[in-house]
Amino acid sequence: MITLNLNMFPLDLKVHNFYYLYINIDDSKMMQVFNSTINQSNDLWKRERYFRLSASAKAHKIKTYRNWSDKGLLILCSTLLKENKLGKQGKINVTYGQQNEPIALEVFKQMYNKDVLNCGLIVDVKRPWLCASPDGLILNESGTIEKVLEIKCPISCKKKPIVDSNKNINVKYLEWDN
Structure with a gap:
């Protein structure tokens, strides 16, 4: 009979098992996820x-x-764990972005003369509870990843530029950095 020394686990056994079943990831699995989610x-x-x-x-x-506060953090956690439904306006916004991102990507590649690698889900192997789905990875002349590309096509700027000629920003989540 095998006895577990529970003092070896920094987490309770259920949390430990959950972590290794659903969260933990190695390099090989990370690459498989990346390639399968392009x-x-x-x-x-x-x-x-x-x-x-x-x-x-x-x-x-x-x-x-x-x-x-403790209560506030519990509210935040429950909010993060809920499966959010977009609603009608959310679906309209997402559809607009999905329709325009390929156009924006092509404009970016031509404007900056850059190759962009299509990107799947990236899971941080050292912190596997973190992930990202960038719109692309920008390659330098030697084919090495230079930067991460995230494209935003806000429907609020459908009829106006995101940044106008006077450098006024028309979306609240963007900051101008000289």
Whole structure:
């Protein structure tokens, strides 16, 4: 009979098992997830993002959250774990972005003369509770990844530029950095 020394586990056994079953990831699995999720929003992409903090909505909610009391943190956690439905306007916004991102990507590649690698879900192997789905990886002349590309096509700027000729910004989440 094998006896477990529970003092060896920094987490309770259920949490430990959950972590190793759903969160922990090695380099090989990370690459398999990356390559299998290049067409974002497939079932694997959704499943792998479900228990992780993504660099999109969840990270933004954490960054902008103001109530850091114990009760406030419980509310934040329950909000992050709920499956959010977009609603009619949300679906319209997402559809607009999906229709315009390929156009924006082509304009970017031509404007900056850069090659961009299509990107699947990236899970941080050292901190596997974190993930991101960038719109692309920008390659330098030697084919090495130079930067991460995230494209935003806000429907609020459908009829006006995101940044106008006077450098006025028409979206509240963008900052001008000279």
